[in-house]
Amino acid sequence: MKTVGDVLNALDELTGGRVIKSLADITRGDHPFVIMKSSNLPGKEVIETPGLVYGDLGREVKKVAVAMTMTEGSIELAGATGVDAIIAHHPIAEAANSGGVTLKNYLDLYNVAVFELHEAFHGLHPGISFLHGHEVYRTEITYGGVHGDVLFVGKALQEARTLGDILNRLDVFMGLQQEEDLLFTEKEIRSASSLTETSVVTRGRIMIGEESTPVNNILHIFPHTGFSPEHLRQAVKEHPEADTVLSSISRVYDGHALIETAKELGLNFIIGNCHVLEILENGLPLAYALDILLPxxxxxxFRERVTSQALNEMGTPQMKQYAEKMATTYLVNRKAVELS
Structure with a gap:
């Protein structure tokens, strides 16, 4: 029999001891992976606590789910499919990750334990760089002294020696043709020509260079972590051999300062996988490791799929009628409702 405690031990083993062991790890202030995340928006900060967030260490575990971001949808799916524990990559916050209600109430309802493993998982394997066609020879997870600011410096693999090679490699590994086929079918079933989906609309593209442009040494960056033009200048000073900037997980768009800085420095610039594909990049290796450590x-x-659809195409005829009635009767004409 395996328990919640066994899952915690497995996470500690695969991270090399990075999970928290007690409340003291949080309150002491010196644990390297207990990190405050804050934009200084009142009441919205969260502390990363790698390991067990909620659950009884002695409770039996027969089924675990690996997810990127826990949502109320994840909790409902766990309850319906007999999942005893959810292991989320991203930090978990009260209400934000539990449908607006307290975590305890929702998780207790279905007897689900929850773990998180974010910064404590970063840098443990070279998979993201491998998928993007390079072998890392330097890894930083706090570049420039910024927690979570990840930088990989790598040498292009033999089979990824041009910008076009990198894009083709990602298409194959990530199954993007399958995603396009799925989207095409869904459009037909729903009669929704406007329908689009994250992994399709954010697929990789070249910002500076051509498909035939050679690639040798890569600076692999993640803009959402705080990687700035100043960081890029510093990285180029440290690695003058670099010829290509590769941005993944998050991306930048035309006119962004990182693109302009790369242009000024004479670097190629390519966009790789988007954040929604991290369930494959990081989620699958984590799931396979747990499968080995927890016989x-x-x-x-758990893989979430986010789509966008025009309002006039959304829902059945009955739901469209319902939504319009609720809006016009109770929401838009609020004064009339209050007077009645």
């Missing part, structure tokens, strides 16, 4: 426990992967 007898079923491991599943």
């Amino acid at each position: 007898g426990v079923e491991v599943v992967v």
Whole structure:
């Protein structure tokens, strides 16, 4: 029999001891992976606590789910499919990750334990760089002294020696043709020509260079972590051999200062995988590791799919009628409702 405690031990083993062991790890202030995340928006900060967020260490675990970001949808899916524990990559916050209600109430309802493993998981494997076609020879997870600011410096693999090679490699590994086929079918079923989906609309593209442009040494950056033009200038000073900037997880768009800085420095610039594909990049290796470390426990992967659809194409005829009635009767004409 495996328990919540066994899952915690497995996470500690695969991270080399990075998970928290007690409340003291949080309150002491010196644990390198207990990190405050704050934009200084009142009441919205969160502390990363790698390891067990909620659950009884002695409770039996027969099935665990690996997810990127836990949502109320994840909790509902866990409850409906007999999942005993959710292991989320991204930090978990009260209400934000539990449908607006307290975590305890929602998780207790379905007897689900929850773990998180974010910065404590970063840098443990070279998979993201491998998928993008390079072998890392330097890894930083706090570049410029900024927690979570990740930088990989790598040498292009033999099979990824041009910008076009990198894009083709990503298409194959990530199954983007399958995503396009799925989207095409869904458009037909829903009669929704406006429908689009994150992994399709954010697929990789070249910002500076051509498909045939050679690639040798890559600066692999993640703009959402705080990587700035100043960081890029510093990285180029440290690695003058670099010829290409590769941005993944998050991306930048035309006119962004990082693109302009790369242009000024004479670098190629290519966009790789988007954040929604991290469930494959980081989620799958984590799931396989747990499958090895927890024999007898079923491991599943929760993958969320986000789509966009024009309002006039959304919902059945009955739901469109319902939504319009609720809006016009109770929301837009609020004064009339209050007087009645």
